[in-house]
Structure formats: structure tokens, C-alpha cells
Amino acid sequence: SQQGEEDPQALSIQEGENATMNCSYKTSINNLQWYRQNSGRGLVHLILIRSNEREKHSGRLRVTLDTSKKSSSLLITASRAADTASYFCATDAGNMLTFGGGTRLMVKP
Amino acid sequence: DTGVSQDPRHKITKRGQNVTFRCDPISEHNRLYWYRQTLGQGPEFLTYFQNEAQLEKSRLLSDRFSAERPKGSFSTLEIQRTEQGDSAMYLCASSLANQDEAFFGQGTRLTVV
Numbered sequence: 161s162q163q164g165e166e167d168p169q170a171l172s173i174q175e176g177e178n179a180t181m182n183c184s185y186k187t188s189i190n191n192l193q194w195y196r197q198n199s200g201r202g203l204v205h206l207i208l209i210r211s212n213e214r215e216k217h218s219g220r221l222r223v224t225l226d227t228s229k230k231s232s233s234l235l236i237t238a239s240r241a242a243d244t245a246s247y248f249c250a251t252d253a254g255n256m257l258t259f260g261g262g263t264r265l266m267v268k269p
Numbered sequence: 270d271t272g273v274s275q276d277p278r279h280k281i282t283k284r285g286q287n288v289t290f291r292c293d294p295i296s297e298h299n300r301l302y303w304y305r306q307t308l309g310q311g312p313e314f315l316t317y318f319q320n321e322a323q324l325e326k327s328r329l330l331s332d333r334f335s336a337e338r339p340k341g342s343f344s345t346l347e348i349q350r351t352e353q354g355d356s357a358m359y360l361c362a363s364s365l366a367n368q369d370e371a372f373f374g375q376g377t378r379l380t381v382v
Contacts, residue, residue: 193370202273202360202375203312248311250371255325256302257362257371259311 166249166263174268179236181263183249184229192225192232193257195248203248206234241269273374275361281380282351289347290377294363301344302371303336304360312360318344351381 167182183192191210195203209216209225209232216223222235236243244267250257274293282288294301299320304312315334316326320341329335333351338344348355358378362371 195373200358200378203362203373205370205372208370250312256314256317256328257312258314259304261309261311 166247166260168263169261170264170266172266172268173239175239175241177239177267179239179243179265179267181234181247181249181265183232183234183260185232185249185251185260186230187251187253189227189251189253191252192223193250193252194221194223194232194234195250195259197246197248197262199245206247236265239265239267241267243267273361273363273372275359275374275377277377278375279378279380281382284353284381285350287347287349288351288379289345290359290361290379291343291345292361292363292374293343294361295372296342298363298365298372299341300364300366300369300371301338302362302364303344303346304362305330306358306360306376315346348379351379353381355379356381 165184173179191208193208194206197203207218207223209223220237225232246262246264248259248262250259276291302317303315306312314328316336318338321338333349336346358376360376362373364371
């Protein structure tokens, strides 16, 4: 079963625009992680936010976590064509990372 | 390259054959995870090790799947009597400890014909 569910499933934007992806989950977590995956490749770790944190930044990435709503968002600012990929949230409840189905982002040049 | 390494990158096998995949984690990482990913889906957890101990294996898809990490370093995932439904990307990840970032390898893409 999938713990995290991303929304939207697909997103198409123009280069320079911001992209926001949302993730909802069901049970208590220790942390939530965001990953990126280019087609047919492995997953690249982007950012980890712990359950006692509310917001975290890394370069053009901004992640928020609302444990009361069991949700997180990933914001990519000033998107580039190279940001085109699938983005997954993964929740860590202690023993394993449980992934959602991902958001497929397309950034048009 | 000090990242997670998986071998082979691609495997084509005939239905009914056994296959084995290898994962070399980042050297100081204690935890090692195996995931399966089918097209258009997120990775699905299979099993994980803390050093050489396999602490969770109830999510292995059937008794045809088994994994080992004999010396707490590299790990192997074996699928016996492969079926066409086993065709997928098999991903390995490692982390230093509980609640840390997990780093993934490039995966082994299995095609069962």
C-alpha cells in the first residue's frame, strides 16, 4: 500500500515558472523525503524534512510539512527544462520509506 | 564512484529461469533496502537489512523472492522461477542509520520473456 500520495499526478509548466507538488500521507512519520527520478533512471535524493520541522530550503527547492494535516509540499522556483522528471515523496515511519505514485513534471523551454 | 552500485543494469531472462542481482551500498552505510518499481508507479518496498540482519521481509512479493547480506556489506536479491509479472526495475538503497537520507542506485531493469 502507498503511504504518500502526490498531487497532481502530472504538471506541465513553462520555463521560469514555479512548480508546486503536494503529498499527503496517512500515519505518523519520523521524516518525509523528496526524490527526483529521470526517465528510466535511479532516484536522486532532494531533501529530507523531519517531523519537528515545518519548512526547509535547498537551493531552488522549498519543502513544507504540516503534520496536523499529514501533508507536505515541494516548491521548485524558477523552473528549468532540466527539472523535467518525476518527483516522489517518501515517508519514513521507522523501518522503511514508503513512496507515493509521483508527480510527472514537464518544464517546457 | 562512492555511490550505491547495482549490477547488472539490465537483465533479460526467459520465464522460469532464476536471476540474481547485486547491490553494493555506500561503504559506511548500515542499512540496505530493496525496492521494486513498475512503469508509472512509485517504488514498492521489498525488504531491508540492518548490517547483516534482515529485519523486514514480509513485503517480499512471494516465496520466489529472497535476499541476503551475508557480511553486512553487499547484498543479493534472487528471484526463482521468474514470471513475466516480475518484469520491473529493482532498486537498492542504503542509509547510514535509521531516519537518515536513503541513497539509491541506478537500478537493475529486469525483462522476463
